[in-house]
Amino acid sequence: MRRFLAVACAMGIAAMAGPAAAEKTVAVNDPAIPGVFDQPSVAINGATAHVAYIGASTTAGPFRVYYAAINGGANFSDLDLSRSTPGFLVTPPTTVDNTAAGNSSYADARHPQIAVRSAGEVVIFFQAKTVASPDPTYALYMARLTLENNVVVKKSVRLVTGITGYNEDVSFGLGTSGDTAWVAYAGRTGITGSFNVYCARISLDTASVTGTPGTPRLLSSAAGSTGTRPLPSLKVDAANRAHVAWAANDNTSSPSGVYYALVKEVDGSDTVAIAATEILGRSRKWGSPNLLALATNSVVILAADESLPGVAGNTGLVRINPDADDQDGSPVQVTVDTNFLLTPPGEAILPENYSLFRPQAISDLLGQIHVTGYGSSGTRSTYYAFSFSSDWPYVGFVKIPATVGLDSAEFPVSLDGDYTRAAIGYFNDGKAVIFWSGARTGTGNRNLDVTGLPTARAIQDEESGCLVVPAPSSGSTGTNADALLLFLPLAVLWMRRMKRRAFGD
16 A cells, blocks of 8 residues: 555656746856856855856866856846846856965866855865876865955965875865864875775865864775765764765665764864764665755765666665764764664655756755756756655655756756766745756857746645655665655645646745
8 A cells, every 4th residue: 555655646746746937047157258167066145146166168178166146036037037137147257266476276177165254255175186187186275265345356276285195076164163164075095996085174274284183084984985986075063063974886886875974173183973884875876975964963964876877866865863972983883773863774765756866955944955956967957845744754845846947958968077966055035046057059068057946945844745754774674665655635736736837836
């Protein structure tokens, strides 16, 4: 019966969700100037979306880092909206270059990540080559941009020091003290082989590793916890602790897990308080992890099944309570009798309708989780949102899947030998903005596009959609990892569909 309900719910959603009303897609870069723009990262401050991305004249590069800001209050339902609409571009695109005295040079950048330090400053970490080279020998850089009246008036670009080897895919969060950043990255000693994952505190003043002992902390200490592309995801909580998740993957389609570690300051020393713990088990080939710190005792880790290269896979997630562990520097023993997980161990698997390729997830102040990602390689972005019910790991879908960029003829692609992901920002007035790289047919050019779409504030009850049944943990007797329980009658779903058509929500 449970399996029947799962199928019925999935079919009901698929049949009645329908495409969302098209929202306007706008290029952040100037489409009149040929170029390739990709790999966005967004940070929201008030009603402004700050975005960092890379750009070059062709796909061969070399790529520079760009910064721009848009008005989150723009009316994306207005089909006349454009980048020249007054007030849309809060800060026009500007290169994050190294021409000023005292700056470090870089040759070819990838995967910038951005955070807002204050109304007058943004911080960007990225990987780049120190010199022009065909080898993928990247180092980490930090940029600080000073803003006055929405104009970049000062640029500081510094090579991060105190880190050795070849380092990529940085993820960071600003420390609560305001003068440091916690940084996680993938690093290796040669240009081939698996990556380890490290965490370090970086001084925003000197762009160097700071704190005690003044060296990066190795996180991938457990056997099997390294990765071909671990893509670490870091968040800083209110207690100034760094939570990190990463994928222990390889170049095959074999199952692989997602690991978690916690780093904090103990007696003046930056310490790995929870060592590498496989927290999203090897039921599938998990990749593209996202970590969300909803509270100091509530951390969500979300990833996608990448068993089929380039194809959207199931989204899996776990929710953990790091404070239930003794944090003595050892891995957590995830067993049925521990409180480390807020539920009996095992991941929750979202239904096929919610499958994504390289997902990106964020959370809002109410704990609602917003997710975007491509349907598959080369297909449009998808967006949905969910909130947890009181009986985790069940979740209620606040927004069922909506397709992004329906008014555009541009489809996302990746750079050769690299990858791209959409970036998502959420405003408290209930609007999401999604940035993505759209290929312009027949030109070889790609725009950095942004699309806004109405969403919903968190629904804090258990009647917001279908609920997800957790996958059985190792040794348990669960019968259907992907089962769903139908909690809303089809009539209610039909009414929601009619409401969306009538009011665009």
